[in-house]
Amino acid sequence: MPPGGRYARQEALAEIGVGGQEKLRRARVLVVGAGGLGSPVALYLAGAGVGRLTLVDDDVVSLSNLHRQVLYAENEVGRAKVEAARSRLLSLNSEVEVEACGVRLTADNAVALVQAHDVVVDACDNYATRYVVGDACAAWGKPYVYGAIEGFRGQVAVLCAAPRFRTYRDLFPDEAALRAMRPFKGVAGMTAAVVGGVQAHEVMKLVCGYGETLAGRLWTIDLRTMESYVLDI
Amino acid sequence: MKIWVNSKEVETAAVSLASLVEELSLPTQGIAVAVENRMVPRTQWEACALSEGMRVVVVKAACGG
Numbered sequence: 160m161p162p163g164g165r166y167a168r169q170e171a172l173a174e175i176g177v178g179g180q181e182k183l184r185r186a187r188v189l190v191v192g193a194g195g196l197g198s199p200v201a202l203y204l205a206g207a208g209v210g211r212l213t214l215v216d217d218d219v220v221s222l223s224n225l226h227r228q229v230l231y232a233e234n235e236v237g238r239a240k241v242e243a244a245r246s247r248l249l250s251l252n253s254e255v256e257v258e259a260c261g262v263r264l265t266a267d268n269a270v271a272l273v274q275a276h277d278v279v280v281d282a283c284d285n286y287a288t289r290y291v292v293g294d295a296c297a298a299w300g301k302p303y304v305y306g307a308i309e310g311f312r313g314q315v316a317v318l319c320a321a322p323r324f325r326t327y328r329d330l331f332p333d334e335a336a337l338r339a340m341r342p343f344k345g346v347a348g349m350t351a352a353v354v355g356g357v358q359a360h361e362v363m364k365l366v367c368g369y370g371e372t373l374a375g376r377l378w379t380i381d382l383r384t385m386e387s388y389v390l391d392i
Numbered sequence: 393m394k395i396w397v398n399s400k401e402v403e404t405a406a407v408s409l410a411s412l413v414e415e416l417s418l419p420t421q422g423i424a425v426a427v428e429n430r431m432v433p434r435t436q437w438e439a440c441a442l443s444e445g446m447r448v449v450v451v452k453a454a455c456g457g
Contacts, residue, residue, distance in 0.1 A: 192457045194457050195456070195457055196457040197457065281457075282457045283455075283457050284455065284456055284457040285455055286453075286455045289455060306457070307453075307454040307455055307456060307457065308454060308456045308457065309452075309454035309455075309456045312452070312454060313454070314451065314454060329431075329433075330424060330431070331422075331424065331453050332433075332434070333421040333422060336421035336422055337421070337422055337453055337455070340422060340453075342454070342455050342456060343456075344456070346456055351457075377424070377431070377451065379449075379451055384399070386398065386399050388426070388429070388449050388451075389429070390424075390426040390429050390430065390431055390449060390451070391426075391429060391430045391431060392431050
């Protein structure tokens with residue numbers, strides 16, 4: 160390991176090392192949503208050397224995104240998010256492959272996308288897509304790193320993964336009721352940073368195989384009080 | 393009796409999780425509830441008995457990203 164190498168500081172960790180770095184290089188991670196959560200998730204995974212990242216999002220950058228969607232800059236307002244994200248991620252780490260998928264994830268394309276990856280990160284912003292991603296991951300047994308934010312609150316779980324296989328429907332079974340809700344859109348940028356950072360790290364744990372993931376457990380945080388729980392699903 | 397709901401101590405007459413949810417006027421959908429750090433499916437709220445000092449956590453669903 161060259162002392163000043165790109166990954167030197169994480170390879171120095173016994174939990175990762177050269178072996179873990181190679182696992183990261185070979186990993187294929189699907190990130191659904193390139194917004195507030197997708198930004199830190201993609202930045203940290205690209206930085207960590209995850210070999211192949213696929214970003215799915217059909218939205219364009221808008222000014223009201225910039226307080227939390229740290230992938231983007233003012234001069235990119237109006238540009239397709241996945242294209243802007245790809246440029247930013249490749250400028251951070253030219254060793255990784257980034258596929259920009261400028262579509263909406265639906266029941267029609269979910270299975271093909273999920274099957275082609277080792278880990279799926281849910282960084283989307285609506286219940287309908289979460290049920291589609293959750294169902295595809297449950298059907299194919301694909302580790303699904305769920306994350307959601309609202310205001311100052313956030314939650315992360317690792318679903319569809321050993322040793323405690325639970326699904327999104329185990330967590331929130333009320334699909335019809337949730338899809339009918341009008342979610343509150345207010346959010347602090349830092350909520351996305353904290354929750355997206357935890358999601359990215361759960362991916363790293365899953366890929367490298369160290370620590371205890373949130374498999375079958377829900378982690379919650381309220382940044383106003385720092386009240387936090389880890390609950391068995 | 394006194395129990396904990398999230399980080400607050402609550403005086404309650406509820407003997408089951410279902411009656412606690414009603415007493416606190418919580419919505420019955422769009423939340424997940426854990427007792428002693430373990431999620432309790434809604435179908436088991438009625439059968440889930442509460443006792444002094446138990447720790448209940450209510451998690452509101454969220455979908456923002």
